[in-house]
Amino acid sequence: MSSNATKINPYTNKAYSANYFVQREQALALPVASALPDLLSAVANNNVVIVVGETGSGKTTQLPKAVLEQLQKDGRRLALTQNRRLAAQLVAARIAEEMDVPVGTVVGLRHRGCDLVGKATRLEVVTDGSLIMAAKADPKLTGYSAIVIDEAHEHSVATDLLLGLLKELAVQRQNDLKIIIMSATIDADLFGNFFPGSVVKTVSGREHKVLLSYLASPAQSSVDTIVETILQVHMFGRSGNILVFAPSVGEIFKIIKMVEEALGGTRTRLGPEDVGPMSCWPLHATLSPDAQERAVHAVAPARCNGRTGRKLIVATNIAETSITLTGVTHVIDSCKVKSKIWNVEDESWCLREQWVSKAAARQRAGRAGRTREGMAYRMCTEGGFHEQMLEHSVPAIMEGDMLRECLDILKMGRSPLTFPYIIAPATETIVKALGIxxxxxxxxxxxxxxxxxxxxxxxxxxxxxxxxxxxxxxxxxxxxxxxxxxxxxxxxxxxxxxxxxxxxxxxxxxxxxxxxxxxxxxxxxxxxxxxxxxxxxxxxxxxxxxxxxxxxxxxxxxxxxxxxxxxxxxxxYRHESWALRFMSPLRLDYYNLMLKALAAGNYLRVAKRESKSEPKKFTTLSNSAVARVETSLGPPSGANEWVMYNEYASDGNTKRFLRCVSAIPPECLVSAQPGYWRDPEFLPHGHIRDSLVKVIANMTGGSEDFIRGGMPNAPSGTS
Incomplete structure (x- = not known):
């Protein structure tokens, strides 16, 4: 029996498995391994350490483990954040495997809908949103002796809020909290200036060359061009799997369907004898966790008829960082992303397709060179890449409505107006959010x-x-x-x-x-x-x-x-005033009561039809904007003139839309939140006010003239 087999795992008090030693050898071969002594020295001697490391350096898994061992006498935990649930799941599984423990014991995992953290947990892999939830309950995060923020360069909203909180905790807990900020791109100056007194350390990545290819001229159809590139790579490219970055879920399915058709479906272009087999996998955030893991871990099909099999993954930007996709040697990048952007002036959302940043494009291309030399095909011209793309992505906090963020900041005991944002949203956005x-x-x-x-x-x-x-x-x-x-x-x-x-x-x-x-x-x-x-x-x-x-x-x-x-x-169930109540579907007012309950929370998102001659045009009560109903499930019937909606959207120009819309009797609106409707001064003048006054008069028996002068007491029938 080898000496390795007799070594005991201190976390389980059992002998290490054979797999542990295999994993340890692989970890020692990672670029970060030689840098760990210097990194640990920096952590020991400084409160805040910023680590800039190329993708594939191993910093995500190896540094938190090493820091945990350095701080093991402290009974508190180390938190390692990830921006996405899938990344958190995969990172937790990887670290647990390397430590030879099951997830949920020494290595924990926490994200929305998942809480695998127990008394024995020492290293907790969490989504950044879950750590914000923890900070709302404990604003000083006293349960942690070290916090590692991974992928800080992505500037997710939750990560940027955590950075602001940690900036204050670096002073308040300077004697008992270690903060490590990890970024894959060279924007260390931003983080270094944000955390005075911090030190910056750089870790090299694996040096595998990635050749770049650009379009000779702009493509008329990016989907068609991507599919053609996939087929060309499959027929003539070197061995290895293909990773495609698409702007949205819709494009993912279009690309996969067109590829499958070309390889032998209803629009046959290539027969089985022309190319090797290819398995196609979508990868995006709305897939189930099982489907996401299958896409990540599935292997390429075996050779057939002497031709190499390949695996094709078509993904959104979920695959840019953290997730390890083995065997990828070809990246086909649409160079586009769809972003949901808030317009504070008219309170509308716009889903806009735009170029990714140069930094994001480099991250994507790097996926082709994780294990050996690769090739990246960018669906833009070289001139377009240099002239049209920003150097770094616009932080998500600058594109949102700040409603949830303002609540979170207030819950952490700070003011949204004075919070130390690493990159601040517009003051107008914060003021509007506080008003809502x-x-x-x-x-x-x-x-x-x-x-x-x-x-x-x-x-x-x-x-x-x-x-x-x-x-x-x-x-x-x-x-x-x-x-x-x-x-x-x-x-x-x-x-x-x-x-x-x-x-x-x-x-x-x-x-x-x-x-x-x-x-x-x-x-x-x-x-x-x-x-x-x-x-x-x-x-x-x-x-x-x-x-x-x-x-x-x-x-x-x-x-x-x-x-x-x-x-x-x-x-x-933890709210004392809340109770689970349900209705019989046989009640005559079954659906009306549900609409009334919806109106109790959506009274700021109400619109009235402009005229019967234009049944899809409505005027919003919040800002008197004219918008058309646009629904994925079918428009409401024309019987009612009033609707509530979940989204007021823009096409980026002059057109406005209402989405997720339901018609509702105005009596339901008024009785759902009677206190809100008492003062008609907030309403636009004209037909909306006239209509509302008539409704309240009918409900209360009061005169319209009296109601126009000021709302009477709350109408009856509030439940």
Whole structure:
């Protein structure tokens, strides 16, 4: 028996497995291994250390382990953050394997819907959002002796908030907290200037050359060009797997379908004798965890007819960093990303396709050279790359509405207006967010403190409007139904991600027919509820798979909704004033009460039809903007002039849209939140005010003249 076999793992008090020694040899071969003594010395002698390391250096797994061993006498934990759930899962699994322990013991994992952390946990791999949740309960993060922020260069909203918090903790806990900031790109000056007194250390990555190829001229269709490049690489390129970066989920499925058709589907271009086999895998955030892991770990098909098999992964920017994709030697980069951007002036969202930054493009190209020399094909001209792309990506915190972020900052005991942002959002955005939160009753009149309602909202991992719906739903007797509906809205992005992608006219007609079958006359919200309840019924009957296939639904989305529902239920049960209540579907007011419960949280997102001659044009009450109804599940019936919506969106120019829309009787609006509707001064002049005054007069029996002068007491029928 070898001496290795007799060594005892101090974390398990058992002999190390044979795999441990294999993993240790591989870890010692990583570029970061030779730098660890210098890095550990820097950590020992400084409160804040910034580590700049190329992708593939091993810093994500090796440095946290080494720091943990250095601080092992301290009974507290080390937290290692990741920007995405999939990255957190894979990193935790890798570190646990190298330490020869199961995930959930010494190495823990925490992210939304997952809490594998116990008393024995010493190294906790968490999403940055989960660490923000911990900071809201314990603003000084006293349970941790070291915090490692990974992928800081990506500037996710949660990471940037953590950096601001850690800047203060570096002073408040300078004697007992080690802070390590890790970035894959050379923007160390930004972090170094943000943390005075910090030291910067650089770790080299693996030196595998990646050759770059650009388009000779701009492509008319990026999808067609990407597919053609995939086929050319598969036929003539050197061995190795192919990774494609697409702008969005829609393009992912289009690319995969076109490749499969070209390799022997309905639009045959190449036969099995022409090329080797290829397996195609989508990879994006809305896939189930199992589907994501299959895409990452699946191996390329075996050689067939003397030709090499390949694995094709078509991904969003989820695959840029942290996730190890073995065997990739070809990267095909669309050089595009779709970003959701908030316009503070008219309170609209815009989904904009734009160029990635040069730094992101370099990260993507680097994926081809992780194990050996590779090739990266950029779907832009070389001139376009240098002239049109920014050096670094715009931080996400500068593109959002700051509603949730302002609540989180207030919960951590700071002011959103004076918080030390590493890159600050516009002051106008913060002021607008505080105004909306004040109207929702989440903060006090001065905007400096959370109300009890605001404290409750911060505990719920949904948007603030949906949180209000959930908290108010028991008074309408439908908290069970609202849990299901809100969970479906979260998982499906308001119905946008729910059905399989349709490519042909026939497929589009089939899905339109299915949508119509589930459609509720009021519109999107209750249609989503109908789909969820039908799936739950099929699951109970053991026919879920057949149901999904027949109705062309994405099972991962419905399972995600189920998981979100359970998570929300656990949180809500901790609220003393909240109760789980459900209604009989036989009640005549079954759907009306659900609409009323929705209106209790969406009263700031209401619009009225412009005129009967233009039934899809509505005027929003919040800013008197004219917008058209645009719905993925089918527009509401024209019986009602009033609608509530989940998203007010822009095309980036002059057109405005309302998305995830439901018609609602105005009486339901007024009775759902009577206090809000007492003062008509906030309303636009004209037909909206006239219509609302008539509604209140009918509900209260008061005169219209009296109501125009000031709202009477709250109308009856509030539940």
């Amino acid at each position: 939160l004040r109207q929702l009753g989440a903060i006090d009149a001065k905007g400096g403190s959370l109300t009890s309602r605001g404290m409750e909202i911060t505990r719920l991992p949904v948007d603030v409007y949906s949180a209000v719906v959930l908290l108010d739903s028991p008074r309408f007797g439908c908290s069970d139904e609202m849990l299901s509906l809100i969970s479906m809205m979260e998982a499906s992005e308001g119905g946008k991600q729910l059905f399989l992608t349709a490519f042909t006219d026939e497929e589009k007609a089939q899905i339109a027919k299915i949508r119509n079958y589930f459609k509720h006359p009021s519109g999107d919200h209750l249609t989503l509820f109908n789909i969820y309840t039908a799936w739950r019924s099929a699951s109970s009957a053991g026919t879920a798979d057949a149901f999904l296939k027949e109705n062309k639904l994405l099972g991962a989305i419905l399972k995600s909704a189920d998981s979100t529902r359970l998570q929300l239920l656990r949180i809500l």
